[in-house]
Amino acid sequence: MTRKLLAAALFTAMTPLAFAADYTIDDKGAHASINFKVKHLGYSWLTGRFNTFSGDFNYDANNVAASKINVNIDPASVDSNHAERDKHLKGKDFLDVSSFDSASFVSKKVEDLGNGKLKITGDFTLKGITKEVVIDANKIGEGQDPWGGYRVGFEGTTQIAMADYNMMDLGPASAQIELELHVEGIKK
DSSP: HHHHHHHHHHHHHHOOOOEEEEEETTTTTOOOOOEEEEEETTTTTEEEESSEEEEEEEOOTTTTOOOOOEEEEOOOEEEEEOOHHHHHHHHHHHHTTTTTTOEEEEEEEEEEEEEEEEEEEEEEEETTEEEEEEEEEEEEEEEEOSOEEEEEEEEEEEEEEGGGGGOOOGGGGGGEEEEEEEEEEEEE
16 A cells, blocks of 8 residues: 555656646747737738737636636737838727727636636736627647756637727728737746
8 A cells, every 4th residue: 555655656746737827928038929910911921020018827627617818919020021010000990009008918717618618708918998798719738847846828809899999990891800829927
């Protein structure tokens, strides 16, 4: 019996256990991204990203519903790989960065759908307008990193309506902006 207890203790000590923990989004190591795409007049896709953002979250694999997420985005960091277009995106027709220097997401509810799938409901604020959005998310994985830290990663998608945030009307084919999120958190 002693060998079984010793083996169980060693296995437990060597296996990372998931407990409620606070994480910082790894935006410094480029292990996180906020990407977008929108149909350009229905003819092609315009893609881009926000280069500057920060955030943190609390996550417990044993109590996913208790998770909390906060993300702040600098809309002036929009990058569509075209300087003139980025200037237009930063203007009053779209992001109006001279009047609104931040955007944010704050979770209200996180649902565990099983098999690593999550439904995250929260408030997204852009241009001073707050609307509820739902993010369909997947847990990618978690565990020890090579530097002695602990990480957990997720991906997610959602859509926002351009009209909800008083953006230029580009027609029905371009009414929705698709957001693709990749988040890797480092345990604090």
